Amino acid sequence: MKTVLQIKEVIKRYITEKKQIIHALDNINLEINHNDFVCLLGPSGCGKSTLLRMVAGLESIxxxxxxxxxxxxxKTNRDIGMVFQEYSLFPWRSVMENVTVGLEFAGIKKAERQQIGENYLDLVGLSDFSNSYPYELSGGMQQRVAIARSLATDPDLLLMDEPFGALDAHTRILLQQELLNIWEKNKKTIIFVTHSVDEAVYLADKIVVMTHGPGKIKDIINVDMTRPRNxxxxxxxxxTANLLDMLNYKAPQQDKVVNL
Structure with a gap:
């Protein structure tokens, strides 16, 4: 299996306005292969989203x-797409215009943008809403638009930062199923950040379990259950029970904050 991403001994520290050092991530080592669906699982403050933003080129190392x-x-790379928890849609643009905005910035002609946009709106089941505006859509539909927008630029690697975290339980389950359908059709490599053990078990080939901050990798679990998972x-x-036990572990925190 071809390795597409290597994270090598990565450390992340912040310096606050009060001159304190926040140790967010410590000695992260991870390899991700082509077509992997990887979930980063851990408690709040363990650095999952920070790690994802560094992979996206949005955060320094x-x-x-x-x-x-x-x-x-x-820096950022057009072969790496990202879906945020917030939908981040342009309210003054239609659904089609939101989906194709990256193509527009890339200089793709309108007719080609339209065709690509139609393909991805069909993929996420929103063809009938291409002329609607974000405020006219439910939260789940808006997140489908955000996913279609990320896919429209045809990234090889798709980063997803708790994309379903703000949704109700029923919509979340439906979009988990939809995402797996999209992944199986397109075979992108996906790194998916979540707090939810159930979501990680349902979606991932590989679950990277992280400790409390400073975030470290506690374990990497290969999920060998066939899909769709029951x-x-x-x-x-x-x-699920084993992962919950792992997450109850609390790492020492004495080196998380240091006064300069």
Missing amino acids: TGGEIVYQGRKIQ RANPRYAQL
Whole structure:
């Protein structure tokens, strides 16, 4: 299996306005292969989203390096797409215009943008809403638009930062199923940040369990259950219970904040 992303001994520290050092991530090592669906699972404050933003080139690295397709990440890369928890849609643009905005910035002609946009709106089940505006859509529909927008630029690697965290339980389950359908059709590499153990078990090939801050990798779990996964399966329940036990562990925090 081809390795597409290497995270090597990555460290992240912040300096606050009060001259305190916040140690967010410590010695992160991870390899991700082509077509992997990887979930980063951990408690609030463990650095999951920070790590994702560093992979996207949106956040600087204090130490170590992140290498994508053989090149060190130092800035944003059009081959890496990102879906945020907030929908981040332009309210003055229609659904179609939101989906194709990245193509517009890339200089793609309108007719081609339209065709690509139609393909991805069809993929996420929103073809009938291409002329609607974000305020006319439900939260789940807006998140589908955000996913379609990220896919429209045809990234090889898709980063998803708790994209379903603000949705109700029923909509969340529906979009989990929809995302797996999209992933199986497109075979993108996906890194998905979540707080939810159930979501990680349902979605991932590989679950990266992180400790309390400073975030470290506690374990990497390969999920060998076939899809679609049945939440009533005893193996599903056992893995969920094991992950909950792992997350109850609290790492020492004395080096998280240092006064300068």
